[in-house]
Amino acid sequence: MNIKLLFVLFFISSFSVKAQYSFSGQVDENHLENSVYLSLIEDYRKLSGVFSEQIITKQQIDTSGHFQFRGNQLDTDNRIYRIHIDNCKEDEQNQNHFDGHCDDSKEILFIAKNTDTISFPFSFDNQIFCKINSTNTKANAFVRIDSLKEVMKFDYGEFRSETNRKLNNKKWFKTLQYFGKQLNEPLAELSIYAFLSDRSNNFHEYYLEDLKTSTYYDDLNLRLSEQYPNSVYLRQYENEINADKFSIEEPDKISSGKWSSILLIFLGISLLFNGFLLYWLIKKKNNNKSNLKSSLTKQEHNILQLLLEDKSNKDIAEVLFVSVSTVKTHINNVYKKLNVQTRGEVKKLFNK
Structure with missing residues (x-):
């Protein structure tokens, strides 16, 4: 025992x-x-x-x-x-x-x-x-990544020019991504992702552009979910990727919606302005008519009304109990005051 x-x-x-x-x-x-x-x-x-x-x-x-x-x-x-x-x-x-x-x-x-x-x-x-x-x-994965970064620092330090920096940004962005994938360890790959997507470094703009078209990030998500399905690393990565994808897609939607809104606002203002302009022209025309009519005597006003009714000189003379020659005199006075020369222009002036 x-x-x-x-x-x-x-x-x-x-x-x-x-x-x-x-x-x-x-x-x-x-x-x-x-x-x-x-x-x-x-x-x-x-x-x-x-x-x-x-x-x-x-x-x-x-x-x-x-x-x-x-x-x-x-x-x-x-x-x-x-x-x-x-x-x-x-x-x-x-x-x-x-x-x-x-x-x-x-x-x-x-x-x-x-x-x-x-x-x-x-x-x-x-x-x-x-x-x-x-x-x-x-x-040793992180040691290997740090060793590669030392080589990268040498490339950047060789010539401190804007052109050299841009060329190295493009080169090292893909080099680091590829190296991380070859390590066959998603946890080490996450350190490279964190480095490249950091808002404070020069790679961030390349990361946002790459995120729009590259399948690398979905592939990394798959590798993480296969090897570390219940880890906090996977949840953090998924949350960050989804947030970043939303941030690059939403501005396009916002931009499109923004221009649509601006167009609708402009159209509304245009319609409002045109409506106001039409109202102003009609009002001005009516005021002009009123001003023109106010310059006429009572008899000339009666003559105008009969002209607008297409009455002949003889008809007007009979209605007003005056001679035809008197009617002609009144008509000439009306023409002068209205600044017209024919019956047609009179009708056009007062046509609604």
Whole structure:
């Protein structure tokens, strides 16, 4: 019975040891006996920096500069982790790390899971020169990306001209995307996506244009959903992509709707103006008619009315009980006052 119990305990103990992670490394003499921190990064927009909410645990660096993290509380799937160290005293960290930045901080990013053993045989003072030995083949992905970025910096620094910058923007945008895809690790690819889509760098305008036509972003979404279907990384990426797609599609709709609205407003103003102009012309014409009529005597007014009724001179003479010659005299006076010369012009002047 005791033998069985010992066997069970040995089996459980062996399994527990096997399931533990171990991350160890060496730092330079400037950080001896400081604290070193292990963080889990679930927001790929916060890959670099010092964020207290990401910290899992801390260890003390010994007098030889060695540190080690061990345990079994990490996720069983790959996640993004950071180990960092800084020279800030613990009572100063809340103030100095408030915005996630620390000028006196060193860090290294890597991909790991709960069963991984990783060693950083050199100092992580500069990640691009740090060789990571790991049981996880994906652990080095961020180191490889940083190495490529160093080459990119050289291209940009060779000639600091606007033309050189634009040519390199176009070249390195696609180079980084392709390199990320070849890593065959969507978590590392996310760091490249975050870099290229960052509003503060020169690639952002290329990213927005690329997003309109490229299938790369849907393909990355598929790779993430296949390897990390329930991860926070996938949800964050989907939310950002959908928001960015909406932001580039909506201005086109807004622009189209804006011009339609402007056209309708212009049409409405035009109709209103034309209506007002027509009203003003009619009113002016009526006022002119009234003014012209007001210059006529009572008898001349009677003559005008009969002219508009197409009465002949003889008919007018009979209606008004005057001679035809008198009618002619009155008609001539009416013509002068109305500034016309014929009956037709009289009728045209007062035609509704």
